[in-house]
Amino acid sequence: MLRLWLRHESRPTERRAALTPEDARKLIERGVHVTVEESPQRVFPIDGYAGAGCVIAPQGSWARRCPSTAYVLGLKELPDEPAALVHRHVFFGHAYKGQPGAPRLLRRFEAGGGTLFDLEELLDAEGRRMAAFGYWAGYAGAALAVLRYRGVITAPLVSCSRAELHGRLARGRHTGDVTAVVIGADGRSGHGACDALTAAGIEPTRWGCEDTRDLDRNALLRHDILVNTIGSRRPVAPFLTMADLDSERRLSVIADVTCDVGSELNALPVYDHATDWINPVERLRGSPHPVDVIAIDNLPSLVPAEASRSFSADLWPLLLSLGDGSEVWDRCLGAFRRAVALLGERD
Incomplete structure (x- = not known):
């Protein structure tokens, strides 16, 4: 069974969500287990997710409670801790264009054995973004x-x-x-x-x-x-x-x-x-x-509500193929592995 864990966004000004309550319900109806963290700033109230059938978890609890079989879903940067990332994360890592902080993020994944599926690399065969804001x-x-x-x-x-x-x-x-x-x-x-x-x-x-x-x-x-x-x-x-x-x-x-x-x-x-x-x-x-x-x-x-609804509508069908060896997610995985390998070449 595919398990998704929608995390709280640690940036105080980030009110968007990668997945809306309505689209979480669609995933659940197709057999996906969805956990959603409480968040005081998310534009969609937690009651909407509970009503859609999601399991509700405390804010910021993914590092301690999220099972290793789940994918942690978010949008913007992770908090500074834990230093070693053991989970599979789906979010905009901004880690492959030489941005400040990119090497540190990739080393956190390297240290914990986790994986980044960077949403910037969620591309079709022609290199076009498949879900974007x-x-x-x-x-x-x-x-x-x-x-x-x-x-x-x-x-x-x-x-x-x-x-x-x-x-x-x-x-x-x-x-x-x-x-x-x-x-x-x-x-x-x-x-x-x-x-x-x-x-x-x-x-x-x-x-x-x-x-x-x-x-x-x-x-x-x-x-x-x-x-x-x-x-x-x-x-x-x-x-x-x-x-x-x-x-x-x-x-x-x-x-x-x-x-x-x-x-x-x-x-x-x-x-x-x-x-x-x-x-x-x-x-x-x-x-x-x-x-x-x-x-x-x-x-x-x-404009968090409209932006989130548009993005979630593009993303949720793609999430169904996470872990199934689909080409779109394999491209994300390949980009991550190449970036980590380049870290070793710089050492």
């Missing part, structure tokens, strides 16, 4: 960029519904005086970003792969807002440099949805650390021509 990351990132441009962003950020966020964008609709460019507009994140900008009355310039191969940096700088949603699996030439920020420009707000800061894949090396819910905006250049960056690595949690 991309649309909502793009929507939230562009929305925050617009609110910053208007000077009405609030900190700390507070999660809301899409209807509430849409309403905030629509109440200050622009009439053609504001320009925005979305890099990666053809992807899921790009579609979300374009929808948010349109809701704000801004018709975005949409750049796809062809536009970024020979990027017109001067054209980029003539926009008020830049939203970067492109995710590359290999290094690319920077879209912007610090020297560009000191040149003549109109650009004043950057939303880096991709948020590959600290990685060699970072296409916007104009900032050196992510922003967060407490301090969502970092000023890169001051008066007389200020420019700000927003680079939050859990943007979809701004």
Whole structure:
């Protein structure tokens, strides 16, 4: 029998869930045993999971109580303890692109004999994500960029519904005086970003792969807002440099949805650390021509219910094949094993 253990998210601002109560019920009806930890911040109340037939466990108890035969399911980073990870974990590990902290995470798995099934590697045969938060990351990132441009962003950020966020964008609709460019507009994140900008009355310039191969940096700088949603699996030439920020420009707000800061894949090396819910905006250049960056690595949690429902709908059918030798999960396992092997080569 397949056993899943949905853990509490240790990050205080993470309100999403990898699995909704409705989709947990679908798994249970197909013979899956689902345990769900209590969580004071999860957008879905624990009663919904109990009503769906899930077993309820105390918050953060997976390390002590989760059987070795189960898969621990989550979204964002694990707590620092235990130091040695013995379980099979399914979450966004962000461990294969040279991100800060990646070697330590992989060594924790190596020390305990556990396994990471990184949701970033949940890909089809053509390399496309099979379950992703991309649309909502793009929507939230562009929305925050617009609110910053208007000077009405609030900190700390507070999660809301899409209807509430849409309403905030629509109440200050622009009439053609504001320009925005979305890099990666053809992807899921790009579609979300374009929808948010349109809701704000801004018709975005949409750049796809062809536009970024020979990027017109001067054209980029003539926009008020830049939203970067492109995710590359290999290094690319920077879209912007610090020297560009000191040149003549109109650009004043950057939303880096991709948020590959600290990685060699970072296409916007104009900032050196992510922003967060407490301090969502970092000023890169001051008066007389200020420019700000927003680079939050859990943007979809701004609209946690909608984002979770969309992601869970994609994920739950795939979970049914965990442990069955399916190609999609084998690709995840292969990526993990290659990453661990590279650790040994660096020693």
